[in-house]
Amino acid sequence: MSKKLKILFLCTGNSCRSQMAEGWTRHLKGNEIEAYSAGIETHGLNPRAVIVMGEKGVDISAHRSRHIKEFAGVRLDWVITVCDHANEHCPIFPGNVMRYHVSFPDPPRLAENAKTEEEALQHYRNVRDQIRTFVEQLPGVL
Secondary structure, X not given: OXXXXXXXXXXXXXXXXXXXXXXXXXXXXXXXXXXXXXXOOOOOOOHHHHHHHHHOOOOOOOOOOOEHXXXXXXXXXXXXXXXXXXXXXXXXXXXXOEEEEOOOOOHHHHHOOOOOHHHHHHHHHHHHHHHHHHHHOOOOXX
């Protein structure tokens, strides 16, 4: 049996997009990928991200917002940045860590002017589904 690929999803605050990516990867690809998520900063877990992931049977409610420094001693295979800010500020990782960038829209920013909670959640659902489509292609897309 081959070892699992270790992937860290990196975002600005590790509150939403990177959390969804970790959740989807653990749910869909857990047999072949060991997934983690972190942020350049920590903003706390976004409650709307928890809600929309739960709608698809993926429970991320026990996740916590983690800082990139927590992974200093972890041997990673890939760091995937999921927002432009994280890509621009991604630190250098020692060893043979590969990097990949894919930019997903920021659900909290998209939902800022929503008139109802349902409208706000729809922005989160759209990004959740985009992230799922990306994760379904792992590791082949790397």
